[in-house]
Amino acid sequence: MHMMTRFVRTLAAACLALAALAAQAQLSIEITGAGATRFPVAIPVFENEGVLPRSISDVVRADLERSGLFSLIDLGIVALPESVRPDLAGLRGRGADAVLTGSVVAVGDGRYDVRFRLFDTQKQSELGAMALRTSPAQHRATGHRIADFVYEKLTGQPGYFSTRIAYVVKSGPRYELQVADADGMNPQTALASREPIISPSWAPDGQRLAYVSFESKKPVVYVHDLPTGQRQVVANFRGSNSAPAWAPDGRRLAVVLTKDGNSQLYVLNADGSGARRIASSNGIDTEPSWSPDGAWIYFSSDRGGSAQIYRVPSEGGSAQRVTFEGNYNVTPRPSPDGKSLAFITRSSRGFQVAVMDLASRQTTILTDSTRDESPSFAPNGRMILYATENGGRGVLAAVSTDARVRQRLSVQAADVREPAWGPQPSF
Amino acid sequence: MKKYLLPALLSALLVACGSAGGPGTGAAVEDRTAPGAGVATVTASEMPGSGIAALTDPNNILSRRGIYFDFDSFVIKPEFQPLVDAHARFLVQNPQMRMLVQGNTDERGSREYNLALGQKRAEAVKQALMLLGAREAQIESVSLGEEKPRCTERSESCFAENRRSDMLYSGEF
Numbered sequence: 001m002h003m004m005t006r007f008v009r010t011l012a013a014a015c016l017a018l019a020a021l022a023a024q025a026q027l028s029i030e031i032t033g034a035g036a037t038r039f040p041v042a043i044p045v046f047e048n049e050g051v052l053p054r055s056i057s058d059v060v061r062a063d064l065e066r067s068g069l070f071s072l073i074d075l076g077i078v079a080l081p082e083s084v085r086p087d088l089a090g091l092r093g094r095g096a097d098a099v100l101t102g103s104v105v106a107v108g109d110g111r112y113d114v115r116f117r118l119f120d121t122q123k124q125s126e127l128g129a130m131a132l133r134t135s136p137a138q139h140r141a142t143g144h145r146i147a148d149f150v151y152e153k154l155t156g157q158p159g160y161f162s163t164r165i166a167y168v169v170k171s172g173p174r175y176e177l178q179v180a181d182a183d184g185m186n187p188q189t190a191l192a193s194r195e196p197i198i199s200p201s202w203a204p205d206g207q208r209l210a211y212v213s214f215e216s217k218k219p220v221v222y223v224h225d226l227p228t229g230q231r232q233v234v235a236n237f238r239g240s241n242s243a244p245a246w247a248p249d250g251r252r253l254a255v256v257l258t259k260d261g262n263s264q265l266y267v268l269n270a271d272g273s274g275a276r277r278i279a280s281s282n283g284i285d286t287e288p289s290w291s292p293d294g295a296w297i298y299f300s301s302d303r304g305g306s307a308q309i310y311r312v313p314s315e316g317g318s319a320q321r322v323t324f325e326g327n328y329n330v331t332p333r334p335s336p337d338g339k340s341l342a343f344i345t346r347s348s349r350g351f352q353v354a355v356m357d358l359a360s361r362q363t364t365i366l367t368d369s370t371r372d373e374s375p376s377f378a379p380n381g382r383m384i385l386y387a388t389e390n391g392g393r394g395v396l397a398a399v400s401t402d403a404r405v406r407q408r409l410s411v412q413a414a415d416v417r418e419p420a421w422g423p424q425p426s427f
Numbered sequence: 428m429k430k431y432l433l434p435a436l437l438s439a440l441l442v443a444c445g446s447a448g449g450p451g452t453g454a455a456v457e458d459r460t461a462p463g464a465g466v467a468t469v470t471a472s473e474m475p476g477s478g479i480a481a482l483t484d485p486n487n488i489l490s491r492r493g494i495y496f497d498f499d500s501f502v503i504k505p506e507f508q509p510l511v512d513a514h515a516r517f518l519v520q521n522p523q524m525r526m527l528v529q530g531n532t533d534e535r536g537s538r539e540y541n542l543a544l545g546q547k548r549a550e551a552v553k554q555a556l557m558l559l560g561a562r563e564a565q566i567e568s569v570s571l572g573e574e575k576p577r578c579t580e581r582s583e584s585c586f587a588e589n590r591r592s593d594m595l596y597s598g599e600f
Contacts, residue, residue, distance in 0.1 A: 286540060
């Protein structure tokens with residue numbers, strides 16, 4: 001009995017050590033470029049915030065700073081309560097164009113109301129107010145929602161701080177499909193495998209991921225329900241099965257199958273039934289991605305002799321060529337507003353993230369790296385997450401569509417790759 | 428001894444911690460480390476018929492399984508025709524044998540596009556074998572793309588090593 005207790009204690013200690021190891025495996029974010037003009041905003045500590053084990057206003061400040069669009073005006077350790085209109089002229093004199101005031105109020109049962117109010121110091125007006133009920137365990141999620149509120153009021157676009165990202169970490173022979181908050185915190189492993197995992201794709205509900213796993217020694221497409229951990233094979237035909245892409249309706253997937261020869265595009269139901277071919281060529285058709293209205297599927301193909309991007313009506317029909325410059329344009333990803341297209345182009349420097357305005361066909365290269373892959377838009381269309389390389393290791397990076405804001409997300413001593421930015425959660 | 432014990436201990440711990448609410452609590456984690464999960468395999472030694480031993484005899488051409496390709500190409504070069512001929516003959520003479528052709532690429536470019544390129548290399552080998560009499564049902568062509576490189580250095584010789592289709596018989600994959 002004594003021996004057993006000791007064993008359990010040792011085990012508990014070892015588990016703690018492992019938890020520490022897991023914490024090290026978290027994505028760390030470096031900001032490597034910021035907007036040309038950053039909006040000066042003051043976010044003092046919230047009144048009574050000390051009752052919570054961790055600061056919520058810290059989370060708000062970190063989110064806004066990381067976005068590269070704001071500079072934070074430090075007011076020292078004064079708290080400006082939400083209930084009192086602050087001295088806006090004085091705050092303007094200290095350089096703040098906007099100020100967020102906040103208070104934390106205990107409401108019993110270990111729960112709290114976080115009340116906050118945003119002011120424009122130039123117009124001397126209130127921009128909005130809100131109250132969120134929270135528990136200490138939810139302090140980060142609450143902070144992200146407040147940051148989303150500030151971001152939207154000040155930029156006119158929704159924030160992306162409450163979203164999640166999926167990516168694959170390769171550490172030695174081990175592959176892990178992980179899901180983390182957009183700031184890299186709270187990483188959770190959805191699948192661990194000794195065989196490769198590629199091409200995660202978020203369902204519009206933010207609850208399911210489709211991906212390709214090689215666990216049966218060939219590529220097979222799975223749909224994985226994140227809350228339950230249940231997974232289902234949706235495409236395991238003879239040959240290779242790959243490149244899943246959710247339709248905006250969340251009921252269908254575009255996939256690439258080789259059951260009839262080379263890699264070709266099919267649409268099937270989310271349970272794997274009803275596979276239907278939507279395009280045909282004598283060569284490669286792959287990397288499907290739906291336009292946000294569901295009308296088109298963009299894809300890469302060598303049907304014209306070199307790898308180029310095309311689009312085809314999602315109900316099937318004739319394909320139209322989209323890219324014409326260069327001889328390697330792949331991985332098309334339409335923006336959430338459907339007006340532009342992110343993709344990977346091979347330039348004289350190497351493989352880089354480019355964005356094309358679909359109306360004017362004007363293309364801009366956004367990065368100065370040379371091994372970029374897998375671009376993925378933030379739900380507000382402002383940032384593009386992609387995989388690249390830094391110091392010989394696979395890292396993730398994000399760049400704004402105006403190429404000014406840059407971030408790098410890396411995990412110590414492991415390769416990170418295959419990022420996919422999840423949808424905006426519904427509250 | 429210690430060296431071998433440590434990984435075993437660690438994986439035992441991972442299992443124990445998983446149930447004790449260790450890292451990743453709340454996320455359902457599935458471990459797919461079992462080799463060949465989901466693949467029905469038949470070992471070559473159980474197969475009836477003649478000439479099976481030839482597959483592993485280093486003096487027999489059938490022990491060679493790799494067909495190498497040029498950059499951005501899926502054309503089987505003349506130097507590999509005798510190897511394709513030998514395996515086609517073996518498949519014709521041993522109709523119960525099944526083959527998996529795995530296509531591979533070097534690491535440059537998009538993973539999914541490379542998966543499709545690797546498929547072209549696997550399909551080219553399958554078509555060449557069928558042209559010589561092997562049956563469609565005997566051969567499955569799949570791609571590993573750039574995901575399972577045999578050589579991991581970033582050099583031209585290494586890239587060339589990875590631009591390859593492998594012919595594997597039942598029980599070998």
